Amino acid sequence: MIIAGLSGANGLDLKLSQLLNAELLRVESKTFPDGETYIRFYGGVSGETIVIIQTLYPHQDRKLFELLLSVDTAKDLGCKEVITVIPYLAYSRQDRRFLDGEPISVKTVLKLLRAVGVDHLITVDVHKVESLRFFHGNTVNLDPTPLFAEVLRNEVKAPIVIAPDQGALSKARELAYLLHDSEYVAFKKYRDRVTGKVVHELLEVDFSGRDVVIVDDIISTGTTIANIASYVRDRDASKTYVVCSHALFVGDALTKVRMSGVSKIYALNTVKASEDVEVVDITPLILEAVRSLTRS
Ligand code: R5P
Numbered sequence: 001m002i003i004a005g006l007s008g009a010n011g012l013d014l015k016l017s018q019l020l021n022a023e024l025l026r027v028e029s030k031t032f033p034d035g036e037t038y039i040r041f042y043g044g045v046s047g048e049t050i051v052i053i054q055t056l057y058p059h060q061d062r063k064l065f066e067l068l069l070s071v072d073t074a075k076d077l078g079c080k081e082v083i084t085v086i087p088y089l090a091y092s093r094q095d096r097r098f099l100d101g102e103p104i105s106v107k108t109v110l111k112l113l114r115a116v117g118v119d120h121l122i123t124v125d126v127h128k129v130e131s132l133r134f135f136h137g138n139t140v141n142l143d144p145t146p147l148f149a150e151v152l153r154n155e156v157k158a159p160i161v162i163a164p165d166q167g168a169l170s171k172a173r174e175l176a177y178l179l180h181d182s183e184y185v186a187f188k189k190y191r192d193r194v195t196g197k198v199v200h201e202l203l204e205v206d207f208s209g210r211d212v213v214i215v216d217d218i219i220s221t222g223t224t225i226a227n228i229a230s231y232v233r234d235r236d237a238s239k240t241y242v243v244c245s246h247a248l249f250v251g252d253a254l255t256k257v258r259m260s261g262v263s264k265i266y267a268l269n270t271v272k273a274s275e276d277v278e279v280v281d282i283t284p285l286i287l288e289a290v291r292s293l294t295r296s
Contacts, residue, residue: 001049001294002079004041006070008055008063010272012087015283016051020290025050029066037062039069046078051290056090057248057271064090064109068116075117083120083293084113085286087270088246092127093218098193110135122289124270124282125217125245128167140293142285144268145171148243149178151266151280152213156241158182159211162232164200164224165189171215175243179213187228198223200231207237218246219267222253226260233261242266249274 004025005013017024026042052074054067071082094105106127111134113121120138132139152159152175159179163172163186176184188201212232219225219242229240240262247267249257254274257265266278273279 001051002043002045004050004052004070004074006039006052006054006063006066008057008066009053010055010087010269012085012269012283012286013053016053016287016290019283019287022051027070031062037065037069039066039073041070041073041077044077045074048079049081049083049294050074050079051083051085053085053087055087055271057088057246060090064112068112071113071118072116081119082117083122083290084118085122085290087124087268087282087286088248089123089126092131095128095131104134106131107134120293122286122293124268124285127217138293140289142282142289143174144245144280144282144285145174146178147268147280147282147285148215148266149175151278152179152241152243155264156211156213156239159213159241160185160205160207162212162214162228163187164214164216164228168216171217175213175215189224198227200227202231207232207235209236209238212237212240213243214240214262215243217244218248219244219253219257220248220250222249222256225262226256229257229260229262239263243280244268246270247274247277 001022002025003013003017003022004027007029028040030038056063091105091109114136122140124142126141129141159182161172161176161184163169169186172184176182190199214228242262242265245268268282269279
């Protein structure tokens with residue numbers, strides 16, 4: 001087996017190659033002066049299973065194209081099969097046509113990956129797991145909730161776990177269960193599809209003196225988390241923790257979240273972590289998934 005990390009491997013390639021005792025293939029990646037992407041493999045892949053790791057943030061389009069070039073090249077050079085690990089799958093939130101005339105972007109991305117030859121696709125907490133049906137090959141979506149529960153277990157006391165919207169409800173339920181069967185609630189969130197404005201329907205729950213854990217898959221502008229965190233702060237919650245799989249923190253998002261009264265943020269290393277965030281390593285789950293795909 002060969003491990004190849006692209007520009008968005010975020011160190012996971014090295015960790016994986018060491019843990020699997022597998023060769024780490026050097027892949028050069030650069031951008032030509034006119035903006036075109038170039039890659040080159042320094043080593044053969046013929047007859048091998050190759051695991052290509054590439055997260056798709058930041059610079060989603062460039063990283064995606066680099067990945068497409070790499071998979072196609074691996075297949076051209078005669079590799080046996082391609083396992084692609086995409087820790088953060090960009091475009092996953094555009095999983096349907098919200099407005100007439102829009103694309104289903106995640107479908108386009110998954111079709112492209114299959115077309116160039118990805119055999120197995122490993123993702124982490126993809127926005128909606130049902131979207132993976134658009135990939136006509138084998139998919140594995142990793143659930144980081146047990147990892148979050150492990151780090152929070154000794155830190156929070158009888159917390160109330162909050163889903164900031166209905167999409168995060170099952171995540172909140174699972175996390176609450178793993179945190180000694182704690183209480184959980186889900187807000188209703190409405191996003192104006194044209195302006196992007198977010199409004200939460202308020203919940204009449206007594207947060208006073210309680211530790212709160214807000215769980216979500218993605219933090220982008222930070223508005224969703226900040227809205228909920230300031231809501232519970234105004235209702236005298238004790239400490240507020242945030243757990244999130246993909247902390248993109250666009251612009252001033254981190255400051256916005258901090259200002260809303262959040263004590264600690266836990267995020268996966270599916271994208272490069274911002275300072276001030278407690279990183280939860282996703283490597284053990286990726287390792288297990290790669291092992292189970294290559295065992296047979
Ligand atoms: C949306 O449904 C996602 O699960 C996140 O809640 C959303 O992407 C967060 O975005 P933002 O940080 O911009 O509020």
